[in-house]
Structures are given as C-alpha cells and as structure tokens.
Amino acid sequence: MFLYLLAIIPLCFLLKFVSKTSLLHIFKKWLRLLEDKCYVYQFYKVPEFNHNRQENQLYRKISTYLNSLPCVEDSDFTNLFSGNKSNEINLVLDTNQNIVDSFLGARVTWINEKNEKTCLKSFVLKIRRNDKRRILRPYLQHIHAKFDEIEQRRKEVRLFVNLNDETDGNRKWIAVPFTHPATFDTVVMEHDLKNKVKADLETFLKSKQHYNRIGRIWKRNYLLYGPSGTGKSTLIAAIANFLNYDVYNVDLSKISDDSDLKLLLLQSTNKSLIVIEDLDSYLCNKSTTLSLSAILNFMDGIFSCCGDERIMIFTMNNKDQIDPTVLRPGRIDHQIYFPLCDFNAFKSLASSHLGLKDHKLFPQVEENFQTGSVLSPAEISEIMISNRSSPSRALRLVISSHQSNSKLVPSIKTSDKIETIQSNNEVNVAPKHPLWLSKSRSVRPLEESGESGTYPEPQPQGLFKSKSVRPMGESVDSGTFGKESVNELRKFYGLIRIKSSRKKPQSFDLDTSEK
Numbered sequence: 001m002f003l004y005l006l007a008i009i010p011l012c013f014l015l016k017f018v019s020k021t022s023l024l025h026i027f028k029k030w031l032r033l034l035e036d037k038c039y040v041y042q043f044y045k046v047p048e049f050n051h052n053r054q055e056n057q058l059y060r061k062i063s064t065y066l067n068s069l070p071c072v073e074d075s076d077f078t079n080l081f082s083g084n085k086s087n088e089i090n091l092v093l094d095t096n097q098n099i100v101d102s103f104l105g106a107r108v109t110w111i112n113e114k115n116e117k118t119c120l121k122s123f124v125l126k127i128r129r130n131d132k133r134r135i136l137r138p139y140l141q142h143i144h145a146k147f148d149e150i151e152q153r154r155k156e157v158r159l160f161v162n163l164n165d166e167t168d169g170n171r172k173w174i175a176v177p178f179t180h181p182a183t184f185d186t187v188v189m190e191h192d193l194k195n196k197v198k199a200d201l202e203t204f205l206k207s208k209q210h211y212n213r214i215g216r217i218w219k220r221n222y223l224l225y226g227p228s229g230t231g232k233s234t235l236i237a238a239i240a241n242f243l244n245y246d247v248y249n250v251d252l253s254k255i256s257d258d259s260d261l262k263l264l265l266l267q268s269t270n271k272s273l274i275v276i277e278d279l280d281s282y283l284c285n286k287s288t289t290l291s292l293s294a295i296l297n298f299m300d301g302i303f304s305c306c307g308d309e310r311i312m313i314f315t316m317n318n319k320d321q322i323d324p325t326v327l328r329p330g331r332i333d334h335q336i337y338f339p340l341c342d343f344n345a346f347k348s349l350a351s352s353h354l355g356l357k358d359h360k361l362f363p364q365v366e367e368n369f370q371t372g373s374v375l376s377p378a379e380i381s382e383i384m385i386s387n388r389s390s391p392s393r394a395l396r397l398v399i400s401s402h403q404s405n406s407k408l409v410p411s412i413k414t415s416d417k418i419e420t421i422q423s424n425n426e427v428n429v430a431p432k433h434p435l436w437l438s439k440s441r442s443v444r445p446l447e448e449s450g451e452s453g454t455y456p457e458p459q460p461q462g463l464f465k466s467k468s469v470r471p472m473g474e475s476v477d478s479g480t481f482g483k484e485s486v487n488e489l490r491k492f493y494g495l496i497r498i499k500s501s502r503k504k505p506q507s508f509d510l511d512t513s514e515k
Contacts, residue, residue, distance in 0.1 A: 042132050044125040054266045054306065058140075061147040062123050066099055066110055067092050068150055075099055095121065103139045106131040157240055160248045162255070162264055172260075172267045178247055180237035186352060187238050188231055188345050188377045193336070197235075200334070201243060201311075208309070218308045221299060221331060225280075225316040226338030229378030232315045235336075236275055245273045245311065252282050258294035262303050271309045280316040283326070292323065299331045340373035341380050346398070349377060353384035354391040361395040365402075374405040 048059045072078055072091050079092040093099055095114040100107065109126040127136065159178040184198055204220050211218040224232040240247045248268045255261050268274060282288060283295070297303060299312065319327065319335075327335070341349075343366045350356040380398055387394035 040129045041126050042129045044127070044136075045122050046125065047122040048120060049267075052266060053263055055269060057269070059121075059123060061143055062110070063093075064150055065143045065146050066101075066112075066123075068146070069099065069101060071101065072099055103142060104135050106135045108135075108139065157244060158246045160246060160268070162249075162251055164254050172264050173248065175246075178237075178240060180241070182234045182237035183241055184238050187235055188341075188348050188381075189235070190344070197239075197336070198242070201239065204311075205243070205309075217300075217305045219304065219310040219312060221312045221314070221333045223314050223316065223319070223327065223332045223335045224338060225319045225335065227340055227376060228317060229376030230338035230340060231377055232338050233277070235338075236273070236313055236315075239311065239313070240273050243271075243273070243311070245271050248272055248274045250274065250276045252276065252279075252288070252290060252295075256289060258291055261290060261294050261298055265298060265303050266306050268307060268310075270307050272307070272311075274310060274312045275315075276313075277315045278317065279314045279326075280318055280322055283323070284321055292326075296325065296331065299326075341369075341375050341377045342373050343369040345377055346380060349380055349384060350391075350395075353381060354388060354394060356391055359391065359395060361392065361399065364399055365395060368399060368402045375402055 046056065046059050046062055048056055050056050066072065067090070072093055075093055075097045077094040077097050079094050081090045081092055093112050095112050097112050099110045099112075101110065102108070106128065111124040111126065112121070113124055114121045157178040158175045160173040160175050162172055163174055184194060187194060189197075200220075208218055224235060226232065236247070239245075246269060248264075250261075250264060252261075255264070265274075279295075283292070299314075304312075314332070316322065326332075346365060346369065347362075350359070350362075375398070379401070383397050383401065384394045387397060
C-alpha cells in the first residue's frame, strides 16, 4: 500500500505540471491530427465578398456568431477591442485561427482565413462528411437565428465611410459605431412637418409588398436643402436612430471614377441610410472626377436595385443651380426645406437648451424675428449652450446677434404679403402659404399620392434667402445687393413710406451704414 502511494504521488505532480504547461496543448493537437486522419471531412468556404464584389451577408453573420461564442477565448490568438460602453470588451477572432463549435452532438470547426496576395478574407467550415446531411442546413439556420438575436440585443447603428481607392482595392467601406444622440424629439422642425416625415418613414417600412406589386425598388429618396446650420445633418442622424439603419456617408471627392461609385453601392447593405451631403457644391465643381450620368444612375439607375429597404438622402445648400434632371420625381421622392431660425424654432431651442417655456425677453426676440430670419438654428444653439448657466444672458446675446446681423439685411414687414426684391430689381410679391404645400403638379402632397411629395420652401421672411451677406459695395450673387441695387431699394422704400404714412405711421431704417 505504501509503495502504491509512492507511485501515485509523482504521477499526480506530473499531471499537474503537464496541465499547466504547453505539453497538454501539444498532446491535444496530436489527438486532433490523429482524429482528422481517421475521418473524412467536407469543407465549405464563405468568402467576405461575392463574385460581384458585394459584401457577403452570410460572412458577416458568421463573424458575429463566432465572436459571440465563449470558445473564442480558447483560440490561440484573439483580438481585444473596446466596445461602445466604457467597461465593454469585445473578443474578435484573428485571421488564420481555428474555433471549434458543436451542434446536435456533432463537432464543427471554423477557420478564419486571409489570402496574403488578394487580402480577401473568408471563413472555412470543416464538418465530418457523415454529419453534413444531418446538421449542415439546420446549423446555418441556427447561425441566422443567433445573429438576429445578437443584432436585436445590440441595436448598434454603424457609420460607414468610403475609403480612397488606393487604400484597399477590395474593401470600399470602413465602419465605426454611430453614436449620434439626435432623435425626432430633439430635431428643431415645424411640428406637423416632423410628424409627416415620421409617418412617411413608418409607411415605407411596411410597404415591401406594395413596392413589389407595382414593380418599383423598395427605397426612398429625400432631398434636404437650405442654408448651412439649419439642421439637415441632425435630421439624418434622427432618421438613422429612428429606423435603426446603418449610415453610409458617401464622400464623392474620394471616388476616382464612375465604376468605383457603382462598387460603393454594391457593397452597401439592406436596411441602410445612404447619404451624400453638399451635392450641389460637388456638381458645380468643374474639376470633378465623376460624370453627371454616374450620379443620376446612383440615385435611380439599374445599380440602385442591388438592395432593398434603403433610404437615400441628399443635402444641398442651394438647389437653384442644379440641373433639373437631378431633382425630377423618381430620383427625389420628397424635398424638405430647412429655413433659417424663426420664432417658433427659437422657442423650441430655448425649451430644450435653457428649459424656458416663457421669458420676459421673448416679446423682444419675437419682434426681432418679425423683421426676418438672419440666424441659423446652429448659431442660436451655440449661444444657448455657451450661456446655459444664465438664460437671461443667452437671450440678450441672441437679440444683440440678431440685430448686428440685421444691419446688413434690410427687411420689410407687411401684414398679408411677403415682398422680396430680386437681383433684377423687379418686385416679386407672393402670398404666404403653409409649409405643407405642393410646389408643382408633378409632385403631389404626401396625403394624396402616398408615393411622392414635396415639403416646400416657405417664402423668405426678409429680403434675402441666404444669411450669407457681403458688403454692399461688392459684386454679389442673386439674393444680395450691389451699389445699384441699393439705390433702387432706397427709391422703393421711399415710395412705401410715403404711401404707408397716410394710413399708419411706420419707420424703416434704410441707412444701414450708420448703425
């Protein structure tokens, strides 16, 4: 008995030593090699891109599934990445590593391969040939179901940015987490218009059968236009968070030719938001590398059908300089105008930024806005953020900023009409109209057609459509005035003062240089 114990003790120490060293790993590896020799295996390759260089959705689902398995920690080499939360750590399988999974009593092996020459990645599934008919299809369906559960649990929206063509000839996009906090509740927009946009998006999500029945691609194109700082990008972020769609931000300056633009669209996914910002500045640039036909085909050509449930959003500062073919119905389903800040938008900003529903300075602010909008919501928002500790000081700064900007923007207040003086010195008198009004017969209001409509541009509240104002003596574009226009303007104001003084005394400060 004593001799037996003497034999057992060294054996225990030996096993303990082996378990804490690489000897056990080597032993397991030999057993695995021996097992591979005894069984016949079937291999299935899942490449990252298909033959059309589109992203293989199955590859993405397998990657998400495998990286969620606890056994990924048993891999020889695993990457550690920080997650969206401060204390979150994600494990990602490295290239040329194996991971073993089990399903219905069968053992399957995944190999994460990368071709050194082409830099193409792929997953290789190794499964026993005797088990493939029994578990292959159920196993793949299991991966699909687990992927949906993971995505639903994460609810992570990603922002994709296109790469330069020299960076990677195969991969066109790089993704980062989309963490913009904007929602429809925080967007500064006319309330009824905001509700109509939300209703249109909700209808779109439920319209797959309708689009298939009428033979149209299941997508929606929006145009957001207006001066800078009026909230176009914020609405895009709110739509992405509302739909829980990934955002593909297309930088046209990084695209070398027309075919590269097509590949970008091919490698985008379903349920995505495809955004091109400042499209007007690019189209007006003479040194562009893309043709107009390539952009038109991107919007509604044959390549736009390579995916379902997509929203395309284009932003512009000034759509008047754009070729009408870009804006025709079919390429643009809805147009939404973003004006400079008015008093209603100011009250929304004061409520969200300063917590003010009312204030003694509100009447003075409203009086300033009645002369015309010269500040953007972004400018007013920055004033309120910088002075959020003192709401009264913030309102006084808004008033002073509005007055200082108004010195270069003379305006007329009338009771029933909005009068604008154009660059050709003609007077254009247009009646006021609500925001929700069709501007052309070809585009009907949303309530009537359900297919296409226009969120029209309201008539400007002052003499300028843009807040960008140059000195009076310089040569300027339409919407601003030179020396000759100022002389004509003063003559026109004089006639108005003479006529209006007979009914009700009014004062118009015409000499802006004295202020």
